[in-house]
Amino acid sequence: MSKVLLWIAVVMGAIYIVRVNYFGSKTYEPFMNGCLVSGASESRCSCLTDYVHERFDDLEVGRILRSDRSDTAFTERVDRIIAAGTLACKSVDQ
DSSP states (O other), X not given: OHHHHHHHHHHHHHHHHHIIIIISOSSHHHHHHHHHHTTOOHHHHHXXXXXXXXXXXXXXXXXXXXXXXXXXXXXXXXXXXHHHHHHHTGGGOO
16 A cells, blocks of 8 residues: 555656646746847757756746846856856757
8 A cells, every 4th residue: 555655656746847847837938038039049049948947946947037146156056057058058059
């Protein structure tokens, strides 16, 4: 019985993670649109948007979109991840 409950908990946890990260994002399109406005290609923006959403949750991406720089540790983390994502997605257009 305990194995069944554990299995159900694991499956429900996986469903929750997938739903929150891929189907419930309210920041995916605004981040993508902001990237496109910067002049980058659609494929590069798609890559960077995926990269950022894999590393930040929706609330954190919302803070990025609002340019919330109240926490220096968060700001430094954002700068590092955006820089790394930009480098990782550089080869998408080539």
